[in-house]
Amino acid sequence: MKSIVVAYDSMRTIGRDGNLPWAGKMPADMQHFKDLTEGTSVIMGRKTYESLPEAYRPLPNRQNIVLSVSAAAIRGAIIARNLEEAYEYAGENAMVIGGAEIYQQALPTVDRVFATEIMHRTVKGDAFFPPLPASEWCMTDIQDFEADTRNKYDYSFVTYIRRNLVEQLDSEE
Numbered sequence: 001m002k003s004i005v006v007a008y009d010s011m012r013t014i015g016r017d018g019n020l021p022w023a024g025k026m027p028a029d030m031q032h033f034k035d036l037t038e039g040t041s042v043i044m045g046r047k048t049y050e051s052l053p054e055a056y057r058p059l060p061n062r063q064n065i066v067l068s069v070s071a072a073a074i075r076g077a078i079i080a081r082n083l084e085e086a087y088e089y090a091g092e093n094a095m096v097i098g099g100a101e102i103y104q105q106a107l108p109t110v111d112r113v114f115a116t117e118i119m120h121r122t123v124k125g126d127a128f129f130p131p132l133p134a135s136e137w138c139m140t141d142i143q144d145f146e147a148d149t150r151n152k153y154d155y156s157f158v159t160y161i162r163r164n165l166v167e168q169l170d171s172e173e
C-alpha cells in the first residue's frame, strides 16, 4: 500500500524557510517517523532531501528515492524523474515523506496517510499539507499525547485510510 507520512500543525503548516518549524522540539515525532519508515522505501522531493541534517542523509535503513528533474546524482539515493518512476523503484512499501510539492502530487495516488497533528500555530509558515476531506478519508486510528519536558506541543498520531478502501475491506469481512 502506498502511504504518506507527514507532520502538520493546526494550520496544516509543514515547513518554514526550508525546514520543519518544530525542528528539535518534537523528538516523539522523529521517533514515530523512524518507526514507520525503517525498512521501507521513502520517496521525497529534492528540497526535502537537502533539508535533512548531514548525519541523516541518506536516511539510514531505508531505500532513499529522491524526486528531481534537475539533479544529476545524489549521494546515497536513487533519483526518480517523476512519481511513477519513484513508485517503480519503491515497490510494494512506498512511503512518501514530502515536502509540500510532492505531497500535493502524491496525495491522489496514496491510500493511507500517517499524520502527526501538532497542536500549534506556526507563524510565517510557507509549506502546507492539503486538506483530507471526510468524504474521501476515514480516520481509523488516533493516539493523543500531551506536551512534556521533551516535546513542546500537544500532538496526536492519526491514521487516515481512503474511504472507498475501508468500505471495500468492511464488505469483504
Ligand SMILES: NC(=O)c1ccc[n+]([C@@H]2O[C@H](COP(=O)([O-])OP(=O)(O)OC[C@H]3O[C@@H](n4cnc5c(N)ncnc54)[C@H](OP(=O)(O)O)[C@@H]3O)[C@@H](O)[C@H]2O)c1
Pocket: 005, 006, 007, 008, 013, 014, 015, 016, 017, 018, 019, 020, 044, 045, 046, 047, 048, 049, 051, 067, 068, 069, 070, 071, 080, 081, 082, 083, 097, 098, 099, 100, 101, 102, 103, 105, 127
Ligand atoms: N512536516 C513534514 O512532515 C515535512 C516533511 C517533508 C518536508 N517538509 C518541509 O517541506 C518543505 C520542502 O517542500 P517543498 O515543496 O519546498 O520541496 P519538495 O517537495 O521537498 O521538493 C521539491 C522538488 O522536488 C522535485 N520535484 C517536484 N515534483 C517533481 C516531479 N513530479 N518529478 C520530479 N521531480 C519533482 C523538484 O526538484 P528539482 O528542482 O531538483 O527538479 C522540486 O524542486 C521544507 O520546509 C521541509 O522542511 C515537511
